[in-house]
Amino acid sequence: MPTATPLLTLLNGWSPPTVVVVGDFMLDRYLFGNADRLAPDAPVPVLDVQRTDDRPGGASNVCVCLAALRARVRAVGIAGDDEPGRALRAALQTAGVETAGLAADGDRPTTVKQNLVGLAQHRHPQKMFRLDFEDRTPLPGAAVERMLAAVDEAIDGAQAVILEDYHKGVCTPELCRGVIERAHAAGLPVLVDPAAIADYGRYAGADAITPNRTEAERATGLSADDPSAMAARLQAEHGFGHVVLTLDRHGALLRSPDGVEETLPTRARSVYDVTGAGDVVLATLAAAVAQGAAYADGVRLANLAAGLEVERSGVVPIPLEELYLEAMEEAAADRGKVRTLQELVPELAAHRHRGRTVAFTNGCFDVLHAGHVGYLRSAAATADLLVVGVNDDQSIRRLKGPERPVNPLEDRLRVLSELACVRYVVPFATDTPLSLIEAVQPSVLVKGADYTRDTVVGASFVEARGGRVELVPLVEGRSTTNILRRIGGG
Template identity: 40%
Template sequence: MIPEIDSLKIETPILVLGDLMLDEYHYGDVERVSPEAPVPVVNSSQHERRVGGAGSVVANLSALGVPTRVFGMTGADESGDYIRNALSQLGADVSDVIISNDRPTSCKTRILAGVQHAGRGQQQILRLDREESHPLSQDELADCRKALAGILEEPISIILVSDYEKGLLGQEIMEDLLQRAREKGIPVLVDPGRSGDWERYRGATLICPNRYEASTASGLDVGEEASDHARVGEVLVEKLQLDHCILTLDRDGITRISKGGGLRRHPTKVQAVTDVAGAGDMVLSLLGLALASGWSIDEACQLANLGAGLEIRKVGVQPVERWELSAERDALCGLPIDIDHSTEEMVQIMNQYRSAGQTVVFTNGCFDLLHSGHLQLLEAARAYGDVLIVGLNSDESVSRLKGPERPILPASERARLLGALSSVDHVVIFDEDTPESLIGDLLPDVLVKGADYAIEEVVGREAVEAAGGRVETVTLKPGFSTTGLIEQIRSGARSCPKPSEG
């Protein structure tokens, strides 16, 4: 069983080394084909910039509250300034990032688009790379060696190497790193480059190649059987003098092969893949954090499997939050899933849905003693989009609105009942009498209420419409209310036919 996510705690920073890049994303819709060439015309509606490469590992760890130091290189340009500032804002120590005059910052621009009227999610249709990949100059090498020596004189819990083979992590730097790390007893985990030329990783604690990379480096096919994995892993462990080789095998999960012949497969459940970008960075991040927190190598592999499964559901490279890992871990262990989130957590979740091009629907209520009228509202609301968020009045709020004898059920139980419905994706409990503030924070695409409200009376309408959303009302079947249900129970009246005699 995977340990509780709360046990992922360290105080000494993790050192992240590797190639820093700037990832740019342009989102839009395709409405026509260009008259100039047979290519789609994308009407760009949103532009985002994120730190990529080794910076993704830093972002992953920062999202989990982990202290980090960064060793990398950027160009003396605006993109490099953005990367250093962004990492610093995440809380990372960027004082050892080298600024080079001999190369520009690596930039990758991705165009994602969908067909608006089809209501489908967006997909990547083009990637444009701007970079120079070549070995370090003598000045760059001298600066890197000096910085690395200084870093390793200070406390470091574990070292994560993210090698995109842009020239930073050549033989000289890796030899220096591995020798100094061995002397100080610091584990070194490597996410290797695609070339398969891995002699520079000799003596690392572990490497975590994917299927293609492992096949290229070993010269062997990586099949689906454990015997195939063992053969490839043993070759790499012996050749590179590793403690472990962690094979990341997409649909086949993760297989650990260790020095001395140890092997264990960690299968993964089938996922709907949105975007595979960032899965390798997530595996490296979680392996490192788990091992630095004192977890066993197999517990670390199970966590990495879990995190990679979450990452491939996201559009682009996005960190996974602790609550997501906790929910996925609890589901895997068969524990009740807590779908109730704070407003802050829900805002982060909303941003992820928006990045995926999904339509988010919001409705609200007390939902005290769930009945078929509630079900009708929730099912109708869910049909307006891809995700339904329910705002739920707290116990204090219900008492103010309905009287001191209400609610019948506490908010925790009402949230659990709502969460058990297939139409409900998330629940947010609010303390105010109305959800106006919550709606203003979330700004859903669609706001739904019962048709007993005029649209002009719907709380939150102005904020939603100002943000480009809309309000929908649902005509509900009359005769269903919690108040009426309570009165029936107290009077002993029946609302269903009496059973026939005989």
């Protein structure tokens, strides 16, 4: 059977981590409407606002991105004791983020990015303007101490810490140093998304830093055309463990603690909106590293997630199921169609996440013939994709006698995999496919018309879940038994 790629191996073994996110928590407020006329009193477009949408932004978006990857997320930061602050907390809590560490500050307003998005004839949304409501004053010492106390509580039982700095006054040098010291004392890695500032000294000693090309150029004074030199200088000057320099369409450069560098490419995309891509990279990398993944694999996964994010309008978290499906489809050409049940189940979950229906049928398929092909084509027509369960050699011997099968399991799997109508082939060793059907959870259970609904194994299970049983016609006179009888008598 084909070997899973490193990304699929990582995703198959995904163990949701606990991650602490510290930094600048913001609310992204979107005003959507038609913008198909100019104002009569000035040469400016008019936005007829039709709806408002609040989304977590900044460190808040990192939290939501982590939650979409099934992480347990603890937020540590400050939001105003105001309407946007309450809306932000509600949005985070709806996403499953723990907000006990997100303090309410009556003297500091919640940072709000108000985006005006216009549509022409109800289509083609484009950002027209952005209004920022914020206070960038550095946090006073007492507020920093309160945040560090919240960090002490939040890191208990966590696997990683994220520092998300948007240069809004929260991530002061004292706060950053305190977070890194506390995390390291607890044995936790710290991953930093730096602000667009010239001095990265406040992040010194972090396990990973993830600047983009422009941010690294500003922090090093070197040319953005030489990412290797920028990564080396950042590491040498500030003692970062890993430097992950994101390079937009060129992927990312990873520099490891030993100075070894690797450029990790990304697949070409139709870029719609790059907003939030850096947050997705940081969240995905942190979630992977938190469960022991190699940084190179974490960056590859982060590249994949960012590629999906930039194809959408606005800031959109990428669910684990969608990430899995993307990794699966990238690897499909090399992996073929044969899967173990353990590999198959998460792949089917990813397909369902995109709204695809699954049909299942099973059999020995010992000597493949025209009857089999017609039957499988009919089965495939009942859903978006067809899974075929195949009896292994031992179960066939129990069912049909010691002379069968004629063709060993490996050959039967290979032949079935060549049929265009078949999406997956999975072997099973039991005398009936019931346990396999329960794991696959098909929308449609297919058997031949020589069965009745009452004799179809798994029918009750499928129907109880809202699925259906389909009995498809067989090609008359075509069967493995008849073929073997003719061969034996010839």
